[in-house]
Amino acid sequence: MSYQLKIIYSKLEADLTVLKRKNLNSIDEAENAIQLIEQCLSVIQEKLTNHNFCSTIDEINYFKEEFPKIFRIYYYYKTLFNIESQKYFNCISKFQEIEFYSAHIPQLNSIDEDEINLLRESKSTFNHKSKKLYLRKYFKWRRQNLTTAMNETYVTSSISVAIGKRHAKADVIHYLQKKIDDLNNKSTIQKSPLQWTSSKVLLVELIYALSLTGCINDGEVELNQLILHFEILFNVELDNHNSIIQNIKARKINKTKFIDMLREYLSKKLLD
Template sequence: MQIYCSAFFCEFELEIEKIKKATIDPISQAKLVLQYIQIKLKELFKWLKKYIFNSVEDEIHFFKELKIKITSKYILYKKILEIELKSPSNSKKLKIKHYEKALDICYQFSKKDKEFYKYFRSGSSYNDHLYFIRNSDKEIINSDIILINFDKKLCTSHDLKLASIIANDILEIYLEEKIEQIKNSCNTKHPVVKSKLTWTGTKIEMVELIYSLYYQKMFNGGNTGIKEIAEEFSRAFNIQLDNSIYRCFTDIKNRPDPKGKFLNGLSENLDENINDEFD
């Protein structure tokens, strides 16, 4: 398995990067990527139908770690193609609303299967033998992505769900960057007054703080986007965030619970210092 899969997925990733560099148009790019993935999926499934795993651990590794590399991209680019085909062509304002609506759907994604979502985010493995081993008696939830989930010999009960979570994470970043690109093209740059305050914590701690304030709707009644808040924090505390804020937030979401490690530490430190004043 290791020899075949190493060569297969290495070639796959290289070819995807070539396609992405060959065209910057998102619709053309998505179509080319999907065409290529369809070919590679059929190739992978042909091998999988004949292959016998040496152990349960090998089978879990394949469906939990390897297969999702290709199926998550199929789901991702299928969604990108659908979003871009429906995107308004003229109005920047309507484009932003279109992407924001798609982004809101992404944010609601975690509510679909909370138990498995929490299982994955916490880095758990105690149910891997149930989720990532093929079993003809298990119910496999089919979706419109028939190519991925059409044969119980080729999928488990949860590998598509896992691929969907990963695709959703990347789609969030894609949409947030699209929105900010449009907003930045509309904004007039103003001279920046350098702040006297410099953030000396880590970037990911800053991101944790920003997202907590964003979800709490602490700025402009909740009508301010993440990127705008991040830009204000960048100016106020001399820290460069840019689009890395989305990648940092993905890292936060992938933490084992509790997610708000920095915020929990702030709360504990505040309580300790207040209590010390009364001792």
């Protein structure tokens, strides 16, 4: 994937992380996030108008794996904003809030047949049809043959939107379930007793490696989400993690310094 497109999305992740730390109420956070995402989406779509990928596979991978990420967070915050706004005007008691949140979960779990078919196709390996599903030059074919792609443009991929929406629904369900548990007093937030006592650079290297391997949630977790969880776990702030990652990539010698050190320590211990 193009380095330019990566930088644009990485900046959005950093901006959303900063927004998260402001501890705004859900409606204000969602409203601000939507604005940031729409600005980012506008920049990406403008870039895609004239962007040349290295290969057909590279373009397919982008619209299958990377572009859906922005729609995932976009529809997550849009859905969150709608739900929380409705709750504000319709619920005055804890019991009503629990009922309100619970009623939305079945709705989010539903999916229409056209979307199911499109998502099923997204799981297929590369073939002639998969090219027509992902490559920009086939956008007119998609508008004529896929119900979900009727409003698609040259740079807005219907399948990227569908994949992103599906993941967004799962994220919102998780959010609602946590809200319900909090209202039922089933969850308590405890400060972690752990403290990261080494360099922040080394921790970011470790988190980035875990993110790239896809070994957490089968890879269905954003880097900024991992950063937030590790911040809580180790009582540390990593608000400049994107610049740290760029510095790691720019190392002229030993780019995987911490990973190599872990391997060395583990190898010695296993030989004891």
